[in-house]
Amino acid sequence: MRPIFTFAAVLLASGAIATPYEGNYLPLNYYPGASSCRDAGEPQGITSIRGDTLRMIEMPCVLSAPEPVRGMEATLYDALCTYSDGVSQTEGRVMLMQAPGELWVIWDGYIEHWMRCD
Numbered sequence: 001m002r003p004i005f006t007f008a009a010v011l012l013a014s015g016a017i018a019t020p021y022e023g024n025y026l027p028l029n030y031y032p033g034a035s036s037c038r039d040a041g042e043p044q045g046i047t048s049i050r051g052d053t054l055r056m057i058e059m060p061c062v063l064s065a066p067e068p069v070r071g072m073e074a075t076l077y078d079a080l081c082t083y084s085d086g087v088s089q090t091e092g093r094v095m096l097m098q099a100p101g102e103l104w105v106i107w108d109g110y111i112e113h114w115m116r117c118d
Helices: 001-014
Strands: 023-027 047-050 053-055 059-066 072-083 089-099 102-107 110-116
Touching: none
Parallel strands: none
Antiparallel strands: 023 047, 023 110, 047 053, 053 059, 059 072, 072 089, 089 102, 102 110
8 A cells, every 4th residue: 555655746746647638629709600520621720638748739738736616527727828939928817627528618707618529
């Protein structure tokens, strides 16, 4: 049992975040008539979440400080996003909320609806 505890401690210390949201998604706000992920073409229309990185079409965002939202299948994160120029950054909060086959991405002032592609 001790090796499992040690491995978990290393993961926590490294800052690695495993989320239930990992996967590829199609942002339906930008493809409102899409009925499948193939409708966007690859890879330009696909967004993804891997570990602590939410990668959107024009910028990746590093997610940190996850807080479960009580009574919901949702998590609130701090997000640090870097624009495609590689220099400009913006930060804020984002809530990820699951539903069967989809993900709701809630930023301050707007909501994105993503279809799961995996």
